[in-house]
Amino acid sequence: MNLGDTFLPRNPADNRHLYVVIHRAPEICVSVNFTTRKADSDLSCIVKAGEHKRIIHESVICYDREVTWPSEKIIAEAQYLIEVPREPVSKELLERIHKGALVSRYVAPWLRRACRTYL
Numbered sequence: 001m002n003l004g005d006t007f008l009p010r011n012p013a014d015n016r017h018l019y020v021v022i023h024r025a026p027e028i029c030v031s032v033n034f035t036t037r038k039a040d041s042d043l044s045c046i047v048k049a050g051e052h053k054r055i056i057h058e059s060v061i062c063y064d065r066e067v068t069w070p071s072e073k074i075i076a077e078a079q080y081l082i083e084v085p086r087e088p089v090s091k092e093l094l095e096r097i098h099k100g101a102l103v104s105r106y107v108a109p110w111l112r113r114a115c116r117t118y119l
Contacts, residue, residue: 001029017062036060
């Protein structure tokens, strides 16, 4: 998985949210998901319908439910948990997702620093 790649997990308990990889280093991979915007949503990154092929209504990035794979072995195993990789997000959208990570109260300081390096 590479920075900006999107995927749907096979796990049906996940409610079929689309995930995007926001940080990738040799020993770690971090993804967050898109979710429908609600009254109590984190508005750090709002995504409009059509900004990605799979986004059909206004959504937000759900930074508080990040998924982290901490090693190459686990990242390789995670490939089996992905139903079908989807098209990557645009560079512009990925930049907005990273900028949102800098202001979201849900993002851990280490991940905030990592996201800052992509800007």
